[in-house]
Structures are given as C-alpha cells and as structure tokens.
Amino acid sequence: MISTLLVANRGEIACRIFRTCRELGIRTVAVHSDPDANALHARVADAAVRLPGAAPADTYLDAGLIVKAAVAAGADAVHPGYGFLSENADFARAVLDAGLVWVGPPPEAIEAMASKTRAKELMGLAPLGEVTEADLPVLVKAAAGGGGRGMRVVRHLDDLDTALQSARSEAASAFGDGEVFVEPYVENGRHVEVQILADTHGTVWPLGTRDCSLQRRHQKVVEESPAPGLPEPLTDELHTLAVRAARAVDYVGAGTVEFLVAGDQAHFLEMNTRLQVEHPVTEAVFGLDLVAEQFRIAEGHALPDAPPRARGHAVEARLYAEDPARDWAPQTGALHRFAVPDSVRLDTGFTDGDEIGVHYDPMLAKLVAHAPTRAEAIRKLAAALEQSTIHGPLTNRDLLVASLRHDEFTSARMDTGFYDRHLTDLTEPTPDPCAPLAAALADAHDRSRFGGWRNVPSQPQVKRYTMAGEETEVRYRHTRAGGLEADGVRVVHADARLVVLEVDGVRRSYEVARYGDEIHANTTRLTALPRFPDPTAQHAPGSLLAPMPGTVVRVADGVTAGAAVRAGEPLLWLEAMKMEHKITAPVSGTLSALNAVPGQQVTVGSLLAVVQNTP
Structure with missing residues (x-):
C-alpha cells in the first residue's frame, strides 16, 4: 500500500x-x-x-x-x-x-526498450550501418531518452558528421547518455502511437491511438486521440504490435509504443517505458486516470479483462515559452499572470509570478479539450488558447491557435512535415493595429491628472512600441474636457486597465496590463520604447547577439577571427533549456570578431561575433 x-x-x-x-x-x-x-x-x-x-x-x-x-x-x-x-x-x-x-515497469523491461537500438533488434529491426547517398535522407537519433532531443535530419552526406556530433552532445546533456544511431527518415509520415497499460497478472490493455504529427524539432506540439482517419485494419495492427512489444519484455505499468505511419504501412519507432506528456488525451477519451492506474498496478491490483469504452475526441496543445518565428528560440523571464478558461483541462508547473529560467524545458503547460467530436474539440481548444491570459515572455500561443484552425489540420491531412511547409505562413505577424493605441491611452490615463491638456495648440502626444518584431508609433491628444482623442478612432473609454475603442462603428475592448516596459493589450504583447534611444545599445551591422541566455557549448572547427565564412554557415552552438541552438553567419564575409568560447555563460543580447559583409 x-x-x-x-x-x-x-x-x-x-x-x-x-x-x-x-x-x-x-x-x-x-x-x-x-x-x-x-x-x-x-x-x-x-x-x-x-x-x-x-x-x-x-x-x-x-x-x-x-x-x-x-x-x-x-x-x-x-x-x-x-x-x-x-x-x-x-x-x-x-x-x-x-x-x-x-x-513503473521492471528494470529489465526498461533496459530492453530504453535503448532504441536494442528495442529495434527486439522487434526484428536494425539501424543503418554505413550511410551512403542512396540512404538519404536519414535521421540521427539518441538511443536513450526522447522529447526530440538528440535528433537531427540529414539530407546531405557532408552534414552527417556535424549532425552526429551535435546529437551526441545534446543527448549526453539531456539524458546522461550520448549514444546515437542512424535510421531512414520517412518523409511526410504521421506519428501515431498506442498507449498501453499492463498489470502483473498478464493483462495488457491497448488504449486506442494518438496522433502526434504536429512537431517542432521532432518534439510534439499538438496531440489527439483517437488518431483520425486510420483504417480499422491498420488500427487493429497497431494495437497488436503494441501488445506484442509489451509482452515481449513482460511489461508492467503505463507505456507507449510509437510508430511512423505512411499510407497503410506502420513502421515501429520505439517503446517509451514511461508515462507520456500527451497521456491526458487518452485519459479524457477513456475516462481514466492513468497515474491512479499506475499506483494500483504497483500495489498488485489486477486490471479488468477489458478497458473502458472510448468516448468522444480529445486534443492537447503544448504551450511553450518560445519564439517559433526565430527557430523556436526559448524565452525566459517572469510569468506575471497566467490564467486559462475552465472549459479545458490545464496541466502546468507554473503560476502567477513564477520565473521561467534557462535550465529546463520551456514548456509552460498543456491544455486539453474533450468533446463528442473532433471538430468540437479542436474549436474548443483553439478558443481556450485565444482567451487565455499569458503575461510574460513570448509564447507559441498564436502559432497553436493558427495550427488548430489550419485546413490541413482540421481536415486531418497533417503529417510530421506540417511545420516545414507552413511555419512561415503560420508565424506571419497579424498585429492588432489598435493595440498600441490602447496601450498608449491606458498609460496616458494617469498622466492626464497632471495637466496633459494645454490651452495653446500643440503637437500630439507620441508613443513608440515594438510589436511582432516591428517598431510602431501612435499619436493621441488630450481634450479640453479632460478626455483623450485619436485620429480615426473614437475613444469610448480609457483608464489604466481598460480601453474601449470604436473604429468604423465597431467597438472593441482592450484589457491592458503593464510590467515595466512590457505591455499586454488583450493577447498582443508590446514593448515600450524610450523617447530618446540609447546610443550605447547600437551594434555594428553583422553583429550576432545571443538570442537567449545559455552556455556556449562549442565553436565550429576552423572558425576564428579573420576567417572567411559563408551565409548560413554554422559558427557556434548555444545550449539552453536542454537543447542546442545553432548560431549561423547572417551573410557571407569575414568574421571580424569572435567573442565566444566553449563553456562561456551568455545573457540575452550578448555580442557573440561580428561578420562583415563581403561586397
């Protein structure tokens, strides 16, 4: 007990x-x-x-x-x-x-399946040996662990050695094991998995399927159960293979068997001998608490002969503190306010005021929606994300909403190449043009008590912000009656927290919150710019600044000050939040300065190197 x-x-x-x-x-x-x-x-x-x-x-x-x-x-x-x-x-x-x-499962079962190379051998498969041009593309993969760490797609043979070195380094940091292997990379396949639950009395439950095809850096972003559109014979085959894998190692507890599905063919990937991040979608569909079941199994209780009946559809989205438009760069800082509608399940390790640091994975939370149909679950989850209050570092919230509403996803035609094809379009900024004005009017509310209006006509008040990576400027005036006005916009109401604007007869409300120079107007995040820019903050053209705090783990061979470099050439790698991030040359030219050495700790904005463009 x-x-x-x-x-x-x-x-x-x-x-x-x-x-x-x-x-x-x-x-x-x-x-x-x-x-x-x-x-x-x-x-x-x-x-x-x-x-x-x-x-x-x-x-x-x-x-x-x-x-x-x-x-x-x-x-x-x-x-x-x-x-x-x-x-x-x-x-x-x-x-x-x-x-x-x-x-958890017996150590022997973990040992048999924890190494992906040994797991493949157990299932009658083997990784690639010497890689040739005919084998490309291939996937370099960590033998231990998961979560997309230690994985690299190689499309050119010349890149293989670098990919192997990078994957080994990342795997050793994340899992304490730098072993990697190489396997064929299946383009445009779907990542489908089967949740299993096994007791000590010989019963093994296959708990439906999950589709986890929307991935960045081979790490899942959106998951759902059941996997949509699978033919019944293929679903039965996946269940059979999953149960076979569990029985092959006398598995006990909760585990996941993962496959890559291409057409009606299933390719075994690995067995995860643990609970998965996406387990809540299975819980929602089957009405189970998998953690509670793990406890009962550990105490020796037997599972019923058959699992509960599956009901409805569930979709999960992983909310990360990251910038998808900048190679998924992790973000750090204070999470000032975090609130999610009660209409969805929230699993999180953060609350208001917590600090998002550099040492661990940047996932803030998982949001899970369950509904009678897939379409309803998707709509419910997208709305909940849109209505969530997230004040703090930049997140992938907008990307998740756009992904859930993308035609390829809603029609269940997605595969693991979804973001390779659509990331640029999905991260195209769609800023709210009135958000900067709302921020400025909220900020001006208290200032008006100090005599903002003057009897002599004067220039309008001017505020500058950055929004979606672009600088923007807004203008407004104080009125004789003590109110505020802006050209083309009717200011219905303005105070420090709520601004109501009317444009072309349409009225919209903005909840505004300010934390130093960081401002949130509804879901729009802005940064207030100083009236007079600090000249010391300027950097020479071609400067490479650290996009995140982290550690310089290595500098590319032959990269020294004075060396010629090509646009896109890797110069160095930073490690932050258990993942490596490649820093490349922005242009072809000469590396006029290199300020980074392996082991060096850097902060956001640290000058790493300078590349002078070659005319």
Whole structure:
C-alpha cells in the first residue's frame, strides 16, 4: 500500500501526479534543484527535498541523490514522471534496492526498450550501418531518452558528421547518455502511437491511438486521440504490435509504443517505458486516470479483462515559452499572470509570478479539450488558447491557435512535415493595429491628472512600441474636457486597465496590463520604447547577439577571427533549456570578431561575433 510518494521529477508532471495523490490520500514529496526552490511543484507537495545545484546532471539526473531524498523524507514509493531518469533501469534498481516501491515497469523491461537500438533488434529491426547517398535522407537519433532531443535530419552526406556530433552532445546533456544511431527518415509520415497499460497478472490493455504529427524539432506540439482517419485494419495492427512489444519484455505499468505511419504501412519507432506528456488525451477519451492506474498496478491490483469504452475526441496543445518565428528560440523571464478558461483541462508547473529560467524545458503547460467530436474539440481548444491570459515572455500561443484552425489540420491531412511547409505562413505577424493605441491611452490615463491638456495648440502626444518584431508609433491628444482623442478612432473609454475603442462603428475592448516596459493589450504583447534611444545599445551591422541566455557549448572547427565564412554557415552552438541552438553567419564575409568560447555563460543580447559583409 502506497502511503507516501516521492516524484523524481519537476514541473507540470510532478504537479499532475501530486493532484492524483491528493485525490487518493497519498502524502507527497517533491525534489527540487536550486533554481526550482520556489517552483510550483516544490510548493504544492507535502514535503520537499533540495538537490543542490542547477544542472540536470547534478540534480534530477543524480539517481543516488534522489534515492537518498526518498529515504530521508520517509517515502515508501517513487514515481519517475517522464524525462530525466524515467527510463533509467539503474535508477529503478536503486529504488527497489532501497526497499521502496517503484511505480513503473521492471528494470529489465526498461533496459530492453530504453535503448532504441536494442528495442529495434527486439522487434526484428536494425539501424543503418554505413550511410551512403542512396540512404538519404536519414535521421540521427539518441538511443536513450526522447522529447526530440538528440535528433537531427540529414539530407546531405557532408552534414552527417556535424549532425552526429551535435546529437551526441545534446543527448549526453539531456539524458546522461550520448549514444546515437542512424535510421531512414520517412518523409511526410504521421506519428501515431498506442498507449498501453499492463498489470502483473498478464493483462495488457491497448488504449486506442494518438496522433502526434504536429512537431517542432521532432518534439510534439499538438496531440489527439483517437488518431483520425486510420483504417480499422491498420488500427487493429497497431494495437497488436503494441501488445506484442509489451509482452515481449513482460511489461508492467503505463507505456507507449510509437510508430511512423505512411499510407497503410506502420513502421515501429520505439517503446517509451514511461508515462507520456500527451497521456491526458487518452485519459479524457477513456475516462481514466492513468497515474491512479499506475499506483494500483504497483500495489498488485489486477486490471479488468477489458478497458473502458472510448468516448468522444480529445486534443492537447503544448504551450511553450518560445519564439517559433526565430527557430523556436526559448524565452525566459517572469510569468506575471497566467490564467486559462475552465472549459479545458490545464496541466502546468507554473503560476502567477513564477520565473521561467534557462535550465529546463520551456514548456509552460498543456491544455486539453474533450468533446463528442473532433471538430468540437479542436474549436474548443483553439478558443481556450485565444482567451487565455499569458503575461510574460513570448509564447507559441498564436502559432497553436493558427495550427488548430489550419485546413490541413482540421481536415486531418497533417503529417510530421506540417511545420516545414507552413511555419512561415503560420508565424506571419497579424498585429492588432489598435493595440498600441490602447496601450498608449491606458498609460496616458494617469498622466492626464497632471495637466496633459494645454490651452495653446500643440503637437500630439507620441508613443513608440515594438510589436511582432516591428517598431510602431501612435499619436493621441488630450481634450479640453479632460478626455483623450485619436485620429480615426473614437475613444469610448480609457483608464489604466481598460480601453474601449470604436473604429468604423465597431467597438472593441482592450484589457491592458503593464510590467515595466512590457505591455499586454488583450493577447498582443508590446514593448515600450524610450523617447530618446540609447546610443550605447547600437551594434555594428553583422553583429550576432545571443538570442537567449545559455552556455556556449562549442565553436565550429576552423572558425576564428579573420576567417572567411559563408551565409548560413554554422559558427557556434548555444545550449539552453536542454537543447542546442545553432548560431549561423547572417551573410557571407569575414568574421571580424569572435567573442565566444566553449563553456562561456551568455545573457540575452550578448555580442557573440561580428561578420562583415563581403561586397
């Protein structure tokens, strides 16, 4: 009987497991690194144990430290969550050797499937050996872990060595294992998976299918259940293969078998021996709590002979602090306000006032909508995202809304190349032209008490902002009656928090919030610009500035000051939020300055290098 549980993880998965624990009367213990000392998962647990340090290798990837924390806190069970040590057989053994209950599959099953190379061998498959031009395109893939880390698509043979080196480095950082392999890359396939649940009495449930084809950097962004449009024979085949994989390793607990589907052909990818980020869509469709089922299985209870009947459709979107238009660059800073409509399920590890740091994955939350039909679920989720209040760093919210409403997605014709084809169009700015005026009028409201209007005609008040990466300027005037006016717009109401404008007979309201120079007018994010720009903030043409805080992990071979470089050539790599980000030459020319060295910590806007254009 589990009475006290330690979750060997962080963020939204730890909070989600704690929620089930509270419902079941199980006492909870969190572990946290130093940057996570005030994180939501550490605050909501009944007890929390510090893991000294910041880097994952020193904290959430230190199996011995976590087992010691569980013993010290009096836990009698450990749940690994997902990511970090969730697919580490040695960690599972260490938990069992300490006399604790392991809420997961047997170490032997993890060992058999945690390495994708060994899993393929078990399923009668093998990775590619020596790669030739005829094999292209290929996918370099980390043997351990998941979440898109340690994966690179290679379309030119000359890029293979660089891709292997980069993937190894990223995999070692994220999973503590730098092993990678190469397999054929299937263009325009669908990523489809089967959730399984297995007990210790020989029962294995295949819990429908999930489609996870909308991906960036091979990491899922939108998931749904059931996978739409699959022929019944193909669905049956996927279920059969998933159950076969589970039985092959005497699997116990919750797991996922993943496939790439091209036409009516299913290609085995891997088996994840853990809970998946997208498990809520399966829970919604089957009316289950998979975490609660994991606890029951760990306590020895048997599953019924058959799973519950599937009902309706569920869609999940992952909300990230990132800029999709700038190569998905992660964003950091204070999350001032975060609120989501009650119409959808919210799994998150953040709340108002939390800081989004550089050490971990930039996912803020998962929003899940369930409805009788797919069309209704999609509409419900898109509306909830649009109505959410997210004040803080830039997120992928607008991209998610646009993706959910894209014809290729709504008609279920999507595949894993969706963002390769549509990202530019989906991230094309569609700024609200009245948002800057609303921001300016809200800011001017309090100032009007200090004599904004003058008896002598004068120039209008001018405010400058950046919005969607572009600079914009608005003008307004104070009236004799103490109000505000702007050309072409009727100001119905204006105070510091609410502005109502009427344009061509259409009235719209704007909720405005300001945090220093950062302003939010409804869903539009603006940055107020100073009246007189700081000349010291200017950089020479060709300057490469750090797009995020992080660590310089390596500089490309042969790249030194004075070297000739080509436009698009990789110069160096930054690591932030457990992923590598490539910095390339903006133009062909001469590298006149290189200020970055491996191991160097940089902040946003740090000058990394300067490339002088060659005429």
